Amino acid sequence: VHIPFLRPSIPDHETWTPYLEEVYKRKYFTNFGVLHETLCEKMREKYAYPGYDVIMSTNATVAMETVLRTFGAKSTCVVPSFTFPATLHSALNASLEPILCDADPETWDLSVPHLEDLLEKYDVGAVVGLRPYGFQRDISDMLKVCRDRNIPVAIDAAAGLGDVRQQGTIGSEFGQIEVFSLHATKVFAIGEGAAIFAPSDKIDGIRRAMNFGFQEDRTFIDGGNGKLDEIRCAIGLAMLDKIDAEVARRSAIASRYFETFASAGDLVTLPVDVGPTPWQAFPLRFRTKELLGHFESALANKGIETRKYYSPSIRQGYAGRFRNSVEREETPVADDLAQVMLCLPVYGAMTDEEADYIVTEINKITSDMHAHN
């Protein structure tokens, strides 16, 4: 038996090539073409909070960088320590100096008390929030802390797009910008890509920033190339047709994991209060890294792949030029989470037999671990 950690949900090519007929007829392949505009419109209708619009980008790293540029922020930017390296890169690439924020031990989101400390201590121009593992929980306490101080927020929600219950929920009265990755490994998968949800009056600035900073009179400000071409927008349109079925299947698998671990005692802590999450993977927090190591290799011996996302933490893993900035704040919770979090596979293409097999093996391994701990 071999159960890979990922099976990409990218739509079959037969489903998206028909969209390209119109594109070839027009001979217009990128720069906000007709498929791009249609995809943005459909994304807005399906998911956006009232007053928000959508624009696509070439990947989430560039999309975050683009959004951060539009803030015109002073030099310092709060960045989570428990995240994927790209979150840090987007701030660095937007010429911001990163200050790390620790994680909350229960939700694994940014720690709001630590964020408040940072906003007192430094002259912060922007905050990068995180939706770890794509969780779609209510983060209004964190958003309020920033709004009360007039600090713009961009949320790295990379793995979080696709649940049908997200309708009308992406965005909020706080005006934060939310960025989702459409990478092959994500739930809403097109290959490389991103979707940016922003208040409607912010879209034009983002569009210019991702189009070399061109202004109406052809002068140009800071920017880059973050546009999504028509070929990948075609894949996006086909993905919209299959996303609900994909997420329904993933949610069913996540529910089985919840049931399976309900009886696992204090060996693991499960995700809490996750909102309408599309389940890119199923994260577990182990009591110790030794227990995690044991569980991980026991599953591997049975042909079941798992993965440690966000490990090492940014604080412990970053060895680049801005190491001094990154070292300024301690992030003990993030450093610890990076050692004790493990993700189980979740994907639409997982068969019932595979899910049964995984659950059966987990039950055997956890009862064995209980017997020895």
Ligand SMILES: Cc1ncc(COP(=O)(O)O)c(C=O)c1O
């Ligand atoms: C939290 C987070 N942010 C950003 C990214 C980068 O996304 P992309 O590959 O679209 O640039 C990822 C990718 O896995 C991620 O997990």
